[in-house]
Amino acid sequence: MKAVGLVAEYNPFHNGHRYHLQQAKKLTGADVVVAVMSGNFVQRGVPAIVDKWHRAHEALTNGVDLVIELPVFYAVQPAHLFAAGALRLLAGLGVQDVVFGAEHPEWNFQEMVQAERQFRSANFHHYNATFATQFNQELVKQTGHQLVDPNDILAFAYQKAKVDQGLSVHLWPIKRQGNDYHDRQVEGSIASATAIRQAVADGRVPSAAMPAASAADLAMVRAVPSWQQLYPLLRNQLIQAPVEQLATTYEVAEGLEYRMKDAAERHLDFDSFQRAVKSKRYTYARLLRAEFYLLLQATVDQVERQMSRPYYHVLGFTVAGQQYLHQVKKQLPYPLIVKVDQRLKDGLLNLDYRTGKIYQTFTNDEQDLKRPPLCG
Numbered sequence: 001m002k003a004v005g006l007v008a009e010y011n012p013f014h015n016g017h018r019y020h021l022q023q024a025k026k027l028t029g030a031d032v033v034v035a036v037m038s039g040n041f042v043q044r045g046v047p048a049i050v051d052k053w054h055r056a057h058e059a060l061t062n063g064v065d066l067v068i069e070l071p072v073f074y075a076v077q078p079a080h081l082f083a084a085g086a087l088r089l090l091a092g093l094g095v096q097d098v099v100f101g102a103e104h105p106e107w108n109f110q111e112m113v114q115a116e117r118q119f120r121s122a123n124f125h126h127y128n129a130t131f132a133t134q135f136n137q138e139l140v141k142q143t144g145h146q147l148v149d150p151n152d153i154l155a156f157a158y159q160k161a162k163v164d165q166g167l168s169v170h171l172w173p174i175k176r177q178g179n180d181y182h183d184r185q186v187e188g189s190i191a192s193a194t195a196i197r198q199a200v201a202d203g204r205v206p207s208a209a210m211p212a213a214s215a216a217d218l219a220m221v222r223a224v225p226s227w228q229q230l231y232p233l234l235r236n237q238l239i240q241a242p243v244e245q246l247a248t249t250y251e252v253a254e255g256l257e258y259r260m261k262d263a264a265e266r267h268l269d270f271d272s273f274q275r276a277v278k279s280k281r282y283t284y285a286r287l288l289r290a291e292f293y294l295l296l297q298a299t300v301d302q303v304e305r306q307m308s309r310p311y312y313h314v315l316g317f318t319v320a321g322q323q324y325l326h327q328v329k330k331q332l333p334y335p336l337i338v339k340v341d342q343r344l345k346d347g348l349l350n351l352d353y354r355t356g357k358i359y360q361t362f363t364n365d366e367q368d369l370k371r372p373p374l375c376g
Helices: 015-028 052-060 079-092 109-118 131-143 150-165 193-201 212-219 227-240 256-266 270-277 284-296 300-307 319-331 342-346 350-359
Strands: 003-008 032-038 066-070 097-102 170-175 312-317
Touching: 003 015, 003 079, 015 032, 015 097, 015 170, 032 052, 032 079, 032 319, 052 066, 052 212, 052 312, 066 079, 066 319, 079 150, 097 150, 109 131, 109 150, 150 170, 227 256, 227 270, 227 284, 256 270, 256 284, 270 284, 284 350, 300 350, 312 319, 342 350
Parallel strands: 003 032, 003 097, 032 066, 097 170
Antiparallel strands: 066 312
16 A cells, blocks of 8 residues: 655644645555644644644544654654654655645755755854744845745755655645635635634634534634643743753753743733743744743653654554554554553653643543544
């Protein structure tokens, strides 16, 4: 059986995602679709609108055959680490083709990666601009293009990961359909996930923009999970913990622990806290990821150790997906996990398990322990 790989958040699964996977099968002639999907927190460091099990079900009922959770230490990361982790898992699963959306699929991303290698050692540590801004200034000089659209950024990151890891996977960028990624209005049958989440936050489910399974899940959402709800937990931790302890947290560096501790002591709501912490050096996404790891109490050593020990946590499969797993399982380079037990929650899956416990702030459902894969 031939598999095509997708990297996704499905936050939530909508008509654009369905178009994407249909095109992926058509382009590659694949028998099965394998999706590596972020868990309960997504790349920007925010909680998903519904939990990973509901999103996996949405995917399985709309054409995906096998859903593998992207471990949190890859999922809540800047684009290059997110892409590298996802591509590593897909390659290990025997996937030879990976299809992804891009705002500019006609760009030569391989050429851009080659250009980036010429200035990788350049100094991007000026504090009057973010790393991304400084990086793009150099990239424009070399290629005439800048990476500002989110899917183009990931397209570049997939190509870079392929080169850096020496992978033989074939990368297929396709034109992103519908509204812009950041659009906040639902228009037509294909809308951005941002617009759909905003509609749900405003009290309506835009059913025309998504399959029935997604609409049913979103109809049950009473309040969109947010950092505003998590802030009391974060604030207490920032106030109580000594700065020496905060400084050991993954993604907390360059004195950010002092800035956050001071802001937490002065601000009672999350938005004002964020504005107090924000500087030209850090994007909001960068801050959210740091805040997530602070809430998780994940140290640099813990995250780096787990990144070196990936695994395949199966969230669900169809009959075809199960057959494909059976076909490749003896050649898998990393452990295959179909049910989380006490040993795994305290060991290999500890960060994902702890992330699930944080997500239970929004839902009472156990996220990992003893949950079997969904059968689509």
